Amino acid sequence: MRQLKTSIVVAIAVITGIIVLVGYFIELPVLKNLRIMLLHFAVILIAVTLIVGVVNLVQVHWKKIQNRQSGGVYSLILLISLLVTIIVVGYFGPTSTPSLWIFSNIQIPIASSLIAVLTVVLIYTGIRLLKRGFNFFSLLFMVTVLIVILGTVSFQGFRIPGLRELSTWITQVPAVGGARGILLGVALGTIATGMRVLMGSDRPYGR
Amino acid sequence: MNYLDYLYIVDRGIQGLGFVLIFFFVMIISAIIVRRRDKPFIREIPTYSKLKQSISLAVESGQRLHLSLGSGGINSMQGGSALAGLSLLKRLYRMTYLSDRPPVATSGEGTIGILSRDSIRSVYEEVGVMEEYEPTTGQVSGLTPEPYIAGTLLVILDQHVSTNILMGNYNSGIALLADAGERRGCLTVAGSDNITAQAVGYVFTEDLLVGEELFASGAYIQPSTMHVASLHTQDFFRWGIVAVILVAGALKLAGVM
Amino acid sequence: MSNDIKPNSGTSPENGKEFEKSGEVQKSTTGQSFQDSSSDNETGQEKKTPDWLDDAIPDEKTSDNVAEKSLMQDFHEDVEESADDPSDREVEEKDLPEPVKGEQEEDTIEVQAGPLVGVEGVLPVELDPFFIHEPVRRSIKLQVTKAQETQALLLDQMIKGEIESQPEVTQSKAVSNNILRIGIAIFLLVSILLPLSTRLPVTITPPVSRDSVSANQLIESISDGATVLLTVDYEPGLSAEMDAALASVVDRMMMKDFYLVLVSTVPTGPVQAERLLVLLNQRGGYQYESSKNYTNLGYMPGGPIGLLNFAEAPRQVMPYDLDGNAVWYSPPLQTISSISDFHLVVVATENPDRARSWVEQVQPKLGNTPIIMVVSRQAEPLVRPYYGSEPSQIQGLVSGFGGGAFYLSSNAQAGSSSMYWSSINLALIAGGLLMLIGAVMYTGKSLITRKPE
Numbered sequence: 001m002r003q004l005k006t007s008i009v010v011a012i013a014v015i016t017g018i019i020v021l022v023g024y025f026i027e028l029p030v031l032k033n034l035r036i037m038l039l040h041f042a043v044i045l046i047a048v049t050l051i052v053g054v055v056n057l058v059q060v061h062w063k064k065i066q067n068r069q070s071g072g073v074y075s076l077i078l079l080i081s082l083l084v085t086i087i088v089v090g091y092f093g094p095t096s097t098p099s100l101w102i103f104s105n106i107q108i109p110i111a112s113s114l115i116a117v118l119t120v121v122l123i124y125t126g127i128r129l130l131k132r133g134f135n136f137f138s139l140l141f142m143v144t145v146l147i148v149i150l151g152t153v154s155f156q157g158f159r160i161p162g163l164r165e166l167s168t169w170i171t172q173v174p175a176v177g178g179a180r181g182i183l184l185g186v187a188l189g190t191i192a193t194g195m196r197v198l199m200g201s202d203r204p205y206g207r
Numbered sequence: 208m209n210y211l212d213y214l215y216i217v218d219r220g221i222q223g224l225g226f227v228l229i230f231f232f233v234m235i236i237s238a239i240i241v242r243r244r245d246k247p248f249i250r251e252i253p254t255y256s257k258l259k260q261s262i263s264l265a266v267e268s269g270q271r272l273h274l275s276l277g278s279g280g281i282n283s284m285q286g287g288s289a290l291a292g293l294s295l296l297k298r299l300y301r302m303t304y305l306s307d308r309p310p311v312a313t314s315g316e317g318t319i320g321i322l323s324r325d326s327i328r329s330v331y332e333e334v335g336v337m338e339e340y341e342p343t344t345g346q347v348s349g350l351t352p353e354p355y356i357a358g359t360l361l362v363i364l365d366q367h368v369s370t371n372i373l374m375g376n377y378n379s380g381i382a383l384l385a386d387a388g389e390r391r392g393c394l395t396v397a398g399s400d401n402i403t404a405q406a407v408g409y410v411f412t413e414d415l416l417v418g419e420e421l422f423a424s425g426a427y428i429q430p431s432t433m434h435v436a437s438l439h440t441q442d443f444f445r446w447g448i449v450a451v452i453l454v455a456g457a458l459k460l461a462g463v464m
Numbered sequence: 465m466s467n468d469i470k471p472n473s474g475t476s477p478e479n480g481k482e483f484e485k486s487g488e489v490q491k492s493t494t495g496q497s498f499q500d501s502s503s504d505n506e507t508g509q510e511k512k513t514p515d516w517l518d519d520a521i522p523d524e525k526t527s528d529n530v531a532e533k534s535l536m537q538d539f540h541e542d543v544e545e546s547a548d549d550p551s552d553r554e555v556e557e558k559d560l561p562e563p564v565k566g567e568q569e570e571d572t573i574e575v576q577a578g579p580l581v582g583v584e585g586v587l588p589v590e591l592d593p594f595f596i597h598e599p600v601r602r603s604i605k606l607q608v609t610k611a612q613e614t615q616a617l618l619l620d621q622m623i624k625g626e627i628e629s630q631p632e633v634t635q636s637k638a639v640s641n642n643i644l645r646i647g648i649a650i651f652l653l654v655s656i657l658l659p660l661s662t663r664l665p666v667t668i669t670p671p672v673s674r675d676s677v678s679a680n681q682l683i684e685s686i687s688d689g690a691t692v693l694l695t696v697d698y699e700p701g702l703s704a705e706m707d708a709a710l711a712s713v714v715d716r717m718m719m720k721d722f723y724l725v726l727v728s729t730v731p732t733g734p735v736q737a738e739r740l741l742v743l744l745n746q747r748g749g750y751q752y753e754s755s756k757n758y759t760n761l762g763y764m765p766g767g768p769i770g771l772l773n774f775a776e777a778p779r780q781v782m783p784y785d786l787d788g789n790a791v792w793y794s795p796p797l798q799t800i801s802s803i804s805d806f807h808l809v810v811v812a813t814e815n816p817d818r819a820r821s822w823v824e825q826v827q828p829k830l831g832n833t834p835i836i837m838v839v840s841r842q843a844e845p846l847v848r849p850y851y852g853s854e855p856s857q858i859q860g861l862v863s864g865f866g867g868g869a870f871y872l873s874s875n876a877q878a879g880s881s882s883m884y885w886s887s888i889n890l891a892l893i894a895g896g897l898l899m900l901i902g903a904v905m906y907t908g909k910s911l912i913t914r915k916p917e
Contacts, residue, residue, distance in 0.1 A: 025223040039773055043766035043781075046282050049317030050731070050765070053347040056320055057358075060346045071365050095738040095760060095786055103700075103735045111353045111701035118379060120649045121386045123895050125410050127644075127902030132413070134910040141409065142903045149896040152841075152866070153889045171845045179402045179846055182418040186400045188444055189422030190287030191230060192437035197290065199231075201433040202425070204293040204322050283767040285817060351731060353701045378815070379842070401817065403842055 010200045017198045058082065144170060233443055237436035249438055254396055254414040255427035261370040261394045262302055270369035271308040272299060275359055275384065276323060277375020277399065278315030278352045285376035288400040288421055289319050292374040293326050294434075295424040299372075300330040302429070304339065313348040313362055314375075315355030320347035356380035363387045373397040374421060377404040385411035648898060655894035659886035675851060676871045679836045679860025683716055683808070690807035691723045691796050695822070696737040697730050697813040702840055707740060708884065709868035710812045710838045714740065716871075717810075718750050723796050724758040725806070727782060729770060729818065734762045734786060755789065759797065762786045768821040775803050775829040804831035812838040816846035823850050823857050836860035838867075 016038060023035030061075035089099045126145065129138055150160070151167020196202035265272050276292040279285025299310050312323040324345035331340040348358025363371060364387055371388040373381055373395065381397060381404045388395040389411070397408040398416030408415045416423075419441055425434030458464040574584045608616070686692075694714070698706040717724065726737040738760060741752055752758055761782040764770045774781045779792045779801065791797050800806065809830065811822045819837055827835055835857075839847050841864030850857040862871055869885045 021227065022224065025221075025227075036773070036776070039766075039769050042282065043770050043773065046280065046318060046767075046769075047765040049321060050350060051317075053317030053320050053350050056317075056324075056347045057350070060343050060348075063343055069365070071361055074361070093787070094735055094762075095754070099735065100739055100742065103732070104739055107732070108700045108703055111699065112704055114353050114357060114380070114383070115701040118382055119895075120645055120652065121382050122379075122407070122410070123648050123652070123898055124641075124645050125382070125386070126895075126899040127648075128906070129410055129899075130903050130906040130910070134907060139903075139907075142899065146896055146900055146903075149892050153892050172848060176845050176849060180849075182402060182405065184448060185418035185441070185445065186287070186421075187284070188441045189291070189419035190284055190400075191227070192234070192441055193287045193290045193294075193422055195227075195231060195234060196433055196437060199234075199433070201431070202290070202294055204290050204326060280767060282769050283817070283821065352699055376817075402846065403816075 010203065013203075014198055014200055017194075021198070054082075230440060230444065234433075234436050234440045237439040237443075238432055241432050241435045241439070249423075249426055249435060252416075252420055252423065252427060254416055254420070255424065257394065257414055258370070258372070258396050259428060262299065265369045266303050266306045268369065269307040271306075271367050272303060272310035272370045272372065273362060273366070273368040273393075274299060274310055274312045274372045275375065276312060276314040276319050277373075277377050278349075278355045279376025279400075280316040280318050281322075282318070285400060288375050288398075289314075289316070289322075291422045291424060293319070293322055295372070295374060295428065296323060297326045297330055298425070298429045300327055301334075304330055304334060304336065308367060309339075309341070309344055311362060311366060311368075312345045313355075313359045314345075315347070315349050315352060315359075317347060317350070319375075320345065352378050352380060356383055359384055360387050363391060363393070368393050371395040373399070373408075374416070374424070375399065376401055379403050379407050382407045382411060651894055651898065652891055655890040656887045659890060660884075675861035675863065676867045679713065679862050680716070680871060682834055682836060682860045683713070683720070686720070686722075686807050688720045689723065690720075691725065691800060691805075692717060692808045692810060693803070693806045694724045694726050694737070695809070695811045695813070696726060696728050696733045696740070697811065697815070697818050697822075698733075698736070698840070699730065699814065700732055700736065702814040703736060705840050705864055706812055706814055706838070707743070708865055709840070709862055709871075711740065711744060712868040712871040713810060713836070713838055713862055715744055715748055718744060718748065718752060721757075722808075724752075725797065725800075726758060726760040727762070727764055727774070729764050729767060729821075731763050734760055754787070755785070755791070759791050760786045761791070768825050771821055771825040775826040778803055803829055804833050806833055809833060809835045810838065811835065814840035814843055816843040819843060819847045819850075827857050834859040836862070838862045840864055841866070 019031065020035050020038055023031035058079065061078050064075040065072045065079070085102060088102060089096075092098045126142070129142055132138070147163065148167050148170060151164045151170075154164075193202070197204065262272065274292065274296050276289055276296070277285070279289050281289060296310075296312050303310055312327065314320045314323055324342060327345050328337075328340055328342075331337050346362075348362060349355030360383060362368070363384065368388070368391060371384065371393045373384055374397075377384075377399045378401060381399065385395050385397060385408065394414065395412045396414045396416070397404075397412050398421035399405055399408065400421065405415065405417060422441075423434075423438055425431055426438050455464065575581050575586055580586055694717075696710070714724075724741075726734065728734050728737065730736075741758065744750060745752055754760060762785065764774055764782060766773065770781070783790060783792065785791045792800070803809075803826065809826070811819065813819050813822075816839075819839060822835070822837075837847055837851070837858050837860070839861070844861070844863035847858070847861065847863075851859075851861045862868060865885060865888050
């Protein structure tokens with residue numbers, strides 16, 4: 001019985017994937033309509049999973065509070081904030097003044113400060129990069145970072161000849177070329193992963 | 208729609224679909240060849256060797272593994288890295304389900320959160336110890352990138368994590384996760400399909416999975432035939448793309464194209 | 465003194481009687497016999513042993529044979545008895561180990577002197593000079609091979625490692641790391657706040673950005689009152705940079721009275737867009753109102769899938785605005801039936817993947833409608849190829865603070881981009897300087913401590 005269930009699940013996944021894939025390349029009216037319908041279902045499901053994600057978040061933090069684990073206070077604050085935000089935004093509307101106040105005065109400062117901490121951490125690790133290992137690639141990395149940073153700044157009357165051009169060349173030629181190569185590899189990996197899912201040999205959806 | 212329109216549609220479709228079909232057949236052929244060999248012929252990736260060691264050490268020392276699946280969802284190209292992470296999650300759980308502290312999986316997107324819980328549950332079902340299954344071992348720690356990073360930081364700092372595996376779609380916030388791991392003395396293995404995250408990861412950890420190495424976990428940890436075959440297929444197409452780029456570049460330089 | 469030295473086991477009745485008979489006499493006899501024997505020894509002629517001892521001791525001539533025979537006889541009898549039962553079979557004489565055999569041979573040694581002369585099976589009185597020698601000196605040092613020694617040492621170290629408590633990660637190292645981080649933070653803060661607080665005459669002009677020039681020219685070429693699709697697709701964390709860059713473009717569009725249709729593929733996007741318009745209303749003195757000057761369609765789920773759907777059928781995918789009004793059947797949106805009917809599409813994002821999704825999923829459906837990207841500095845290298853391709857898939861590109869600042873200056877305007885440009889420059893220099901110092905320090909350290917090969 002379980003095997004039959006698994007087989008049905010796999011069959012649905014495979015057939016759906018094939019319809020969407022073929023429908024994307026060959027725009028026959030029947031296939032196109034079927035593809036659009038399936039994609040609409042997918043979009044609705046993805047929107048619903050957003051709510052499921054919120055529920056899961058609440059579950060995890062509630063459990064943390066119940067079990068009196070370390071950091072339980074922060075979980076309590078999280079749950080209270082969630083509740084207050086849902087009430088305010090639900091009652092007044094997402095673009096109302098109270099909602100914008102919460103967004104401008106709480107969410108944006110917190111998110112921005114996380115990015116600020118990130119900046120400090122990146123500089124700190126950049127300083128210690130060569131401590132980890134003095135090798136050619138670490139040195140090249142550091143030199144590239146310094147060239148790009150110094151090539152970006154612009155002081156009136158202060159300009160190192162060629163530095164900006166070098167910085168622009170680095171960001172637009174080798175960096176982009178390398179990035180494209182990596183992205184091509186990632187794309188091939190993604191195709192392979194998708195192919196395994198379509199073939200049923202890789203099942204991220206359980207057994 | 209007349210005959211010419213129909214032909215255009217089919218012609219354009221054939222190019223794309225043809226690529227996918229060729230990929231499929233090369234994978235099948237590779238799988239047949241791989242099955243005939245005794246040992247899979249793939250190069251060593253030191254990061255995966257270190258990861259296998261650290262998994263064993265974590266089980267023995269009663270510490271926890273943390274697998275972070277990123278904030279990409281299956282509705283985009285970032286879904287590939289998320290699926291790769293899910294595949295690794297299952298393998299991890301098969302190796303460590305009886306540990307004192309089973310691995311914890313965090314994700315930054317609802318669909319991946321659901322799939323991670325489903326994957327963990329399926330492993331417990333498979334081995335027949337459903338009573339050990341804890342739903343909170345697969346958790347959504349944030350629904351957008353920054354809250355996800357903040358939530359995952361709490362997991363790394365509070366839950367006796369010995370090994371951090373960051374495999375998925377990240378932005379530059381991966382730096383904070385790697386830094387937290389370093390503060391805790393964890394081994395951090397990072398891999399992302401995002402270029403910025405890879406650049407940042409290079410600075411933070413020696414155990415970085417670059418590019419498609421992220422998708423190779425299934426061939427190195429509890430390898431399966433199809434995973435190894437897909438690696439060979441990727442290699443085949445990579446060389447093909449290199450050849451096409453070189454030929455096209457040469458033709459362009461020569462003024463032919 | 466023991467008298468039961470005879471090799472025969474047990475006492476025969478005869479001997480026993482005689483023993484009893486001479487029991488009382490035994491003591492005196494013994495004493496006497498000793499004396500007698502000693503006296504006998506001295507004389508060498510008279511009888512050596514007392515009578516009772518003679519009886520007990522077998523004949524000299526036959527003593528060896530008799531003794532051995534009787535012993536072996538008993539042995540063989542025992543062997544025969546157990547011969548039938550293999551499990552009880554005892555070890556045969558030939559299978560006896562040498563020391564046992566040797567013991568048996570020693571039993572036949574006859575005492576040659578002393579009171580027990582002629583008696584066999586006793587420790588000899590005479591000291592055989594050959595047995596007297598210095599004991600062989602044997603080394604008490606353990607004989608081990610090199611490999612065994614190494615392994616034993618390894619085992620010892622492993623055990624010691626388990627027993628000894630490991631020292632904790634030095635607090636001083638953790639403290640010094642924190643001090644360094646705090647120092648970096650303070651240094652950056654000072655460099656950012658210095659131009660703002662002191663109003664130093666540090667005039668920094670933003671670099672010339674041809675991409676921003678193209679974007680500006682494109683917007684200027686569109687007639688006033690046009691309908692523009694504006695996408696706010698960036699996360700709150702980078703809103704500082706993105707708001708500054710996008711504000712310069714949106715400000716220009718508001719000046720030309722464009723009707724803005726807002727949409728987002730990020731959950732916080734609609735609120736971000738709303739906030740931006742409120743800020744620009746305050747700063748620029750505009751009176752932009754929802755449904756009158758702009759429509760906020762809200763969050764579009766599904767990522768690239770949602771984008772593709774929207775590009776193909778915007779009315780079906782996003783039929784209502786955030787307030788729940790059906791907006792596509794009233795002006796000005798009633799003239800918009802597909803995405804190519806918009807006069808311009810502006811996409812603001814910090815994520816290069818999202819930028820790519822817009823270019824790959826939506827741009828093919830745009831037809832002649834131009835698209836402008838407003839991106840963060842980190843995404844610019846990956847988005848630029850779409851701008852620089854032939855034919856270009858993006859018609860304008862404004863990147864980061866610099867692009868936004870130049871955009872403003874080209875319109876003879878001032879805004880947050882130009883205000884913070886000096887601070888950004890100083891902060892970049894501060895960060896670069898710190899990394900340079902670190903690089904020099906650690907390079908020097910590794911060169912000095914590197915051992916000569």
